[in-house]
Amino acid sequence: MKTIGIFYGSTYGMTQKAAEKIKDAFGKTKVNLYDLKNASIKDIEKYTNLIFGTSAWGIGEMQDEWEMTIDDLSKINFSNRKVALFGLGDQLEYPESFVDGLGTMYCRLPDKSCVVGLWPSKGYNYYFSLADKDGKFVGLVLDDHNQENLTDKRITEWVKQLEKEFI
Ligand SMILES: Cc1cc2nc3c(=O)[nH]c(=O)nc-3n(C[C@H](O)[C@H](O)[C@H](O)COP(=O)(O)O)c2cc1C
Numbered sequence: 417m418k419t420i421g422i423f424y425g426s427t428y429g430m431t432q433k434a435a436e437k438i439k440d441a442f443g444k445t446k447v448n449l450y451d452l453k454n455a456s457i458k459d460i461e462k463y464t465n466l467i468f469g470t471s472a473w474g475i476g477e478m479q480d481e482w483e484m485t486i487d488d489l490s491k492i493n494f495s496n497r498k499v500a501l502f503g504l505g506d507q508l509e510y511p512e513s514f515v516d517g518l519g520t521m522y523c524r525l526p527d528k529s530c531v532v533g534l535w536p537s538k539g540y541n542y543y544f545s546l547a548d549k550d551g552k553f554v555g556l557v558l559d560d561h562n563q564e565n566l567t568d569k570r571i572t573e574w575v576k577q578l579e580k581e582f583i
Pocket of ligand 1: 428432471473474515
């Protein structure tokens with residue numbers, strides 16, 4: 417498999433921790449990890465297989481770094497790329513906007529046809545999520561506030577799925 421670029425925005429380090437676990441789960445496959453605050457669109461452009469990670473803030477907002485970067489993705493041609501998304505949130509405190517950052521990220525991607533890594537929304541407790549499209553999340557959803565015990569298992573399964581869906 418081609419080298420994977422993981423780009424994440426993380427305010428208190430929770431998305432960063434998840435990104436590091438995802439990298440480790442790929443084992444021998446080469447994965448480069450970028451905190452978005454130290455990366456540019458040119459870095460994103462280097463990869464055919466991409467993973468974008470964000471936490472959820474405010475009303476439907478992505479993590480700050482993504483808010484500042486997402487519109488620049490339109491400068492990249494995604495037609496021969498695959499993009500998988502993951503999002504962190506808190507279903508107990510924010511059940512009406514659970515992982516909305518992930519949903520907003522999906523909405524604002526310039527090309528949604530490149531998205532892989534959809535994830536079942538079963539096993540989470542929430543009223544509404546922008547990331548839920550017809551009973552599936554638009555990417556891996558992690559909640560280290562309430563379901564930290566499930567995170568490693570979810571990451572392992574999702575990475576197995578991506579190994580089939582990536583180029
Ligand atoms: C002010 C504030 C607003 C938040 N809003 C949401 C939200 O709307 N939906 C949600 O699922 N989580 C929400 N969260 C939870 C964060 O997304 C969660 O703590 C996440 O793990 C933080 O990851 P990070 O440290 O990588 O930024 C919010 C947290 C704070 C402090």
